C-alpha cells in the first residue's frame with residue numbers, strides 16, 4: 001500500500017504493508033533512526049513522535065493510519081543543518097540527556113506541550129513526559145530543561161579552567177539531534193539477522209531434531225557445535241556460561257539455537273518450528289533450595305551449589321556483643337532487579353580478512369575483545385570491538401550478550417550479521433541484581449558508639465557465575481557500613497540456582513547490604529533515644545580511622561561533612577513531618593502519615609584488591625588536531641566530558657579544542673571497564689597524566705618552563721613563557737602523543753579479609769521524606785536531599801546527574817522493582833520509576849579532596865543509589881513504625897506489615 005504523508009515538513013511517499021509500524025518504517029525504510037525502539041509495545045515512550053502535533057508511540061501506529069497526516073520526529077526539531085532548537089539547547093545546558101536513548105522521545109513529548117503552553121508548570125511538564133521512561137537521569141534535569149527552556153549554553157571554559165565547570169556534555173549534540181548511533185542504529189543494510197531460540201524452562205535436558213529443513217530456508221542454524229569454544233565468563237578461570245546451551249539449560253531464557261538469515265525470514269519462524277525435544281527437570285529456585293542438603297546441582301562440578309564464600313574478621317565480635325548496651329538484629333531480603341536500560345542489547349559483526357569486528361553497545365570493549373577471542377579461538381588482536389553509543393548499562397552491559405553469536409555467524413557466513421534483542425528477550429536473558437538474604441547484628445555502648453557487628457550476606461547468583469564473585473567479595477568489606485566498628489565479622493556467599501545469572505548492577509551488592517546496616521543504625525539509635533542522624537555522625541569513619549579490613553584512612557573520608565550538611569534539612573523535615581502528622585488530628589490527614597529517614601554509605605572505588613589499570617593518550621597531529629584517545633566507554637554517565645576536562649587542564653589547552661576517539665579497541669588503549677565507579681578516579685588520573693605528558697613534550701620542544709601558557713591555532717602551537725613567545729609548527733614537529741597510566745594502589749585481602757581493598761572510598765548520606773497511606777500501603781517519596789563526598793566535582797552537572805539517576809533507581813529498588821523470571825519480562829509488568837514517581841531532589845556536593853585522584857576527584861556512579869533505599873525505608877518506619885524486612889516494599893507487603901503490627905486500621 002502506498003502511504004503519502006508529511007514527515008518533518010516534507011512530503012513522503014512510503015510503500016509497504018499498511019500494518020507496518022511507524023517506528024519500523026521510519027527507522028528501516030526512511031533512514032530516520034533518531035526515533036528509538038525500547039520495547040516495541042507502547043511501554044517506554046522511546047519512540048514518541050508527533051502525529052498531527054500530538055504525541056504518539058510510533059511503535060503502536062500502523063502506517064495505514066498515517067496516510068495524509070503529518071509526522072514530526074527529532075530529526076525535524078533543529079534547522080536540519082545541525083543547529084539545535086532552543087529546546088534541544090536547553091536539554092544540553094541542563095544535562096538532561098545522559099545516555100540519550102530516551103532523549104528523542106522526551107524532546108517530542110515536550111515539543112507537544114510547548115506547542116500548546118509556552119510557560120508550563122512543573123505539573124504540566126510531568127504530565128506531558130509521563131509516558132516516556134528514562135532510566136538514567138531521575139527526570140529532574142529533563143523537567144528543568146523544559147520549564148526553563150534556554151538558548152544559551154554554559155560559557156566554554158578557557159585553558160586551564162575546565163575542571164569544576166558545568167561544561168556541556170562534549171558528545172551531547174548528536175544525542176539531541178537524534179544522530180547518535182546506538183547498537184541498532186548503524187547496522188549495515190546487507191546484514192543478516194539472528195533470532196535466538198531460548199529455553200522456556202528453568203531446568204531441562206534437550207535434544208535437537210533434524211535441523212536440515214530449517215537450514216535450507218536460512219543462511220545458517222547455529223547450535224552449540226558451531227561455537228569454537230562454547231564457554232564465557234568474567235573471570236579468567238570461570239568460563240561456565242555457554243554461548244548456546246549444549247544438551248541442558250539452566251535458566252528460562254537461556255540461548256539454545258540461533259537462526260541466521262534475512263531479517264523477515266528469521267523473524268517469521270516460530271519456536272515451535274524448531275525441532276527441540278525437552279525433558280524438563282525440577283528447578284532449583286531460591287536460596288533455600290540451593291542450600292538444601294539434597295539439592296540437585298545447577299552445575300555438576302559445583303558442589304553444594306556454592307560459587308564462592310569469604311569474609312572479613314577483625315577483633316572478636318562474638319565476645320564484644322556481651323559488653324554492648326544495645327543490640328539490634330534483623331534479616332533482610334531483596335529481589336532480582338532488572339537493569340531496564342531503555343536500549344536493549346544490540347550490535348553486529350563483520351569479518352574483515354582474518355579479523356572479526358564487532359560493533360556493540362557495551363561497557364567494556366577490551367573485556368569483550370578478549371572474551372570474543374576466547375569463544376572464537378582467535379588471538380585477541382584478531383578481534384576489534386567498536387562500541388556504539390550505549391543506551392544505558394548500569395552493569396548489565398558488562399557481560400557478553402549479542403557479541404559471541406554475531407561474531408560466530410559473521411565469521412562463518414562472510415556477511416555482516418546483526419542481533420537486536422527484543423525487550424522480553426533482553427529481560428529474560430540479561431543479568432540481574434543479586435537477590436540477597438542478609439542477617440545482621442550490630443551492638444553499641446551506652447553512648448551510642450558501635451562496638452560489634454556480624455553480617456552474613458547470601459546471594460542468589462543464578463545459573464552462571466557472571467559477577468557473583470565480585471559481589472560476594474565486595475559486600476563483606478562494606479557490610480558494616482561507613483562506620484568505626486572495632487569487632488567485625490562479615491561473610492558473603494553466592495549460590496547457584498536455576499534463574500538468570502545475577503551480575504553487576506550499580507553497587508555490586510552493596511545497596512542490598514546498606515538496607516541492612518542502615519536499619520540497624522536506626523534501631524540502635526531508637527533504643528538509646530539518640531537522634532538517628534546524630535548516631536551516624538558519632539560513628540562515621542573519619543580520616544585517621546582504621547576500617548574493618550585494617551586500612552587506615554589517611555585522607556578524603558567526608559561522611560561527617562555530609563551529615564553536617566544534611567543536619568538543617570533533617571531538622572526542618574522532622575518539624576514538617578511532625579506538624580503534618582499532628583495537623584488537625586486524624587480527620588484532616590486521613591490515612592496519610594509522613595516520615596523522614598536517613599541513609600549512609602561508603603563505596604570502594606574500583607576493583608576489590610585487584611589490579612585495575614587505565615591507559616589514556618592525548619595526541620596532537622601535524623595538522624593541529626588535538627585528540628583524546630579514551631578507551632573509557634561513556635554509557636551516559638559523562639566520562640567523555642570528564643576525561644576531556646581533566647586532560648585539557650593537564651595539558652593547558654581549552655577543552656573545546658579536543659576531538660574525541662572513544663572505545664574502539666584498535667584506536668584506544670585499554671582503560672578498563674566502565675563499572676565500580678572507577679572511570680573518573682582511575683581513567684581520569686590516566687587522562688591527567690597523558691595530558692601532562694604531552695605538555696612536558698611540548699615544553700621541551702619549546703625549551704619553556706613549567707608555567708608556560710599554550711595556545712593552538714591550526715597547525716601552530718604557541719608557547720608563551722614569561723615574556724618569550726615560541727611557535728611550534730606542528731607540520732614539521734611531527735605527531736606528538738602523551739600517554740598516561742594509573743593503577744590504584746591496593747593489596748590482596750588475607751584469609752581474615754585484612755588488607756587494602758581500595759585506594760579510596762566515596763561517602764554519602766541522603767535524607768528521604770515520604771508519605772504513606774496506611775490503608776493502602778502505598779508510599780510516595782516527597783523529597784530527597786543527597787550529600788555526597790565526591791572528592792572534587794569535575795563537572796557538577798554530571799555529578800548531580802549521577803546522584804539523581806541513582807536515587808531514581810534506589811527508589812525503584814526500595815518500593816517498586818521485583819523481577820520474577822518468566823513473569824515480568826516487559827515494561828508493563830516490570831515497573832520502573834516514571835517522572836511522576838521521582839521527587840524533588842536536592843544535591844549537596846562535598847569535596848573532601850582525594851590526593852590520589854585527578855584534581856582530587858573520586859567517583860559517584862554507584863554511590864548515588866546506595867543510600868536511597870535505606871533512607872526511604874527508614875522514613876517509612878518513621879511514618880508507620882513498620883520496618884521493611886523484604887524489598888521491594890510493595891503496597892501489599894507494607895499493608896500486611898502495618899496490620900500485623902497493629903499500626904493501622
Ligand code: FES
Nearest residue numbers: 038040042045059
Ligand atoms: S518503543 Fe514504542 S513505547 Fe517503547
Ligand code: FES
Nearest residue numbers: 099102134135136
Ligand atoms: S538518558 Fe534517559 S534513558 Fe538514558
